[in-house]
Amino acid sequence: MTALLRVQDLKKYFPVGKDLLGRPTQVVQAVDGVSFSVEKGRTLGIVGESGCGKSTTARLLMHLIEPDEGRISIRGKEFGNISGRHPVAELRRQMQMVFQDSYASLNPRLTIEDSIAFGPQIHGVSEREARQQARDLLEKVGLNPNVFVRRYPHELSGGQRQRVNIARALAIKPEIVLLDEAVSALDKSVQAQVLNLLSDLKKEFGLTYLFISHDLNVVQYISDDVMVMYLGQVVESGPVEQLYQNPAHPYTRALLSSVPSQTPHERKQHKVLEGDPPNPIAPPSGCRFHPRCEHARAICSSQQPETTRVEGLHQAACFMLPANPNHEKYIQLQEVSA
């Protein structure tokens, strides 16, 4: 089965700092060679600490930020602002996004109805029809249209606003929905309701989700596949059960061990991640995780580990994996004493 969405070698470097003449002095490698694909009807969770480039990836996919490099294709059709590629406008009809800040992502001057009906009207739906659709969608996301259509965003709770944002994204009738920390700002109880709503909507409309979050429990709950990012790169990816039960990359292991388990007696005393992620302006050489990795050896700081298959579709970028072409070299080296 071919992938619905395929992303290859996506890159974005941001210039930062200014010298005397206002020229950039450094670049942040926000997203550095990210590749993945998602099959129709599945949910890909993207996890990582803040600043790892997961939100930038989402914005690059929507072309809200122009990628420096990389290919984005849906059903084999490549999109982009380069001649020979399909127009971004078409991409945005097939892919929509829900943002983290439910308040900032709704225009405070527009009613709920106007906000939802805005997108379809851009795509040529008549105002009357768009309003009718908006009411239908409000019902679908669990808000009584008779109560809410004329309301303004500040009159709604965070959970209600996020439902509106979901309705707004669905109004364009996309195939793929990007959820960028969409439930992260909500209370736990509201979070669960919105997650269930997302599952229901996915079934009803046959949607495909890209679910971006720093919350590993939430990602485990909703995702079919998971991709772990660290400093702009993918360190591990695979089906959710395999990855959660058998994390291959030391970073993933550290991340997972820092999550309190649901059952107290299963809580293990693992080495927890120490320190902050290094500065993305000057990322470490070799494997970007090596300064925080308890298993780091000389090769880790000199060479980038290849993405290697762990088992089935589960893969990771680490020299410790037996299948890694440089695994032998790693084994031969002494462990760097901390």
Place this chain on the structure above:
Amino acid sequence: MTTIASTTSKEKFALAAETAAVSRGYWTTVWTRLVRDPVSVGCAVVLLLMVLIAVFAPLLAPYDPSQGTMLKRLSPIGTEGHWLGTDELGRDMLSRLMHGGQMSLMMGLLPVFIAFAIGTSLGLIAGFFGGWINSLIMRTTDVFFAFPAVLLAIAISGALGAGFINAIISLTLVFIPPIARVAESVTTSVRNLDFVEAARASGAGNFTIIRVHVLGNVLGPVFIYATSLVSVCMILAAGLSFLGLGVRPPTPEWGLMLNTLRQSIYIQPWISVLPGLMIFITSLCFNLLSDGLRSAMDIKR
């Protein structure tokens, strides 16, 4: 943890708002708040009266503002038939003050109005598109910021020469840069909000995004700022006339009246005070009303 805590309090507020049940638009709320402020209402009434008197001056004024007899020149305040006295050419002060409002109010409002239209457009374009367009527009306004407002107005008026139109042009030029700067900074902050990104993600073009999503959020703050400039403009405009750079005599205008009556302060000091008093009251009312509007529009989420 902090994000959760703040969300909860936001949530509480939203729930409270929900129980209010009546759903109102932003401007309706602002209006309700404004009319509850006695100072703002008072100032608005005074200003409205002034405008009405100025507009209907030809009907209301007891005398022709440009006809006077030298026999009755500089009659004191309280003179029978001329209860605000007469000026240095024997013209009725009350009639001249009523007619003078036409020019003075126009010169206070029109430049700010034109500058609001032009400055907002420039700031909107600069803020929304950023990059070199922003640099071009904002660096140009920086140059005009290098002049104190009064100096710039007088310099341009001085170079263009006296006259109503020239005064309007120079005052407009003075107010475009500050308005553009405010509009630019507001637009820049609005442009970075998620709902603009969301609109872009729905496939909307720049023009539609500006019209539907940016303009409505930018106009309010810039409008408040512009109202605070009206008072400055009133004072500056009358100042230009006071220097002989505004309207030409015998047109009644408060600044010009102040200028000509200045020669008579040793004979009838209090009559020469009257036109300035009018400028002061108008400017004060505009300032207070602008403050009232600002706090009425400052609605916490």
Place this chain on the structure above:
Amino acid sequence: MFVFIIRRFLYAIPIALAVAAVCFSLVHLAPGDPLTAIIPADAPAEVVIAIQQAYGMDRPLLVQFGSWIQRALQGDLGVSVATGRPVMGDIALALSNTLLLAFAAALLGFLGGILLGALAAIYNGTWIDKLATALAITGVSIPHYWLGLLLVIIFSVHLDWLPSMGAGPGGSSDWRLDWAHLRHLVLPAVTMCFIPMGIVTRTVRATVSEILNSEFVTALYARGLRGRRIALHVAKNAAPTVLSVMGLQFGYLLGGSILVETVFSWPGTGYLLNTAIFQRDIPLLQGIILVLAMFFVGLNLLVDVLQTLMDPRIKRG
């Protein structure tokens, strides 16, 4: 921060150039030939051309601008069309008078403003606060030329306490520090201090009450600090904002004195500017505006640099 200051200095150069260009182009805003004031209407064509050549008006605009800048940098702002004297001398004398007036007004306005603003912030919501706020809004709403007239009527016409014209007895324009000259300074300085006082009051009130309500002041109280020590902390934190506002206000005093100087016949730049406008003396007009605008550019630069140096929160790279 060091880079920021250097960059700010470098940025002032194009601004100064552009300001000069604006001043220069004022000539060409004027309707008709800039030399109309001295060329008789019935002058023969050769005479007109000769005069134009004498003033260099026959050359291309850019060349004129270039040589004007070059001469201005050497302190030569041209020759007055009306008097035939070099413009620079008159401007320098007038500028010293304007600076004197501006300093006096700034001193009164800033001291008054800081005092009123601080009192209003400390006694927030009481009648003192209301009075200070009312005074502040009056200060920014009052047409200062009218206020000047009012003061003249009260103190010169009615009470006959203070002189209303000129900078010194007998219309002398060179200033000396003695009672006779000080008397002349009182009314114009008081008149001009109202705007900066109003604005400084508002700024100080807003800044200080924000600081007083901030958590770090609560923490200071909690640590047992009282009175003077707290005042010191508040002053240190309010200083950058207040100073930058005061710097700008001083600039406005320099540029905005024309109306007040006219009311009091104060022999400063504003009065000179007025003369230049009415004699259509364009070189003089250009010169005054250039000098004042350059003062303002320099002042802005100074304020920015000082603010960067003083405020630890601003770390501009």
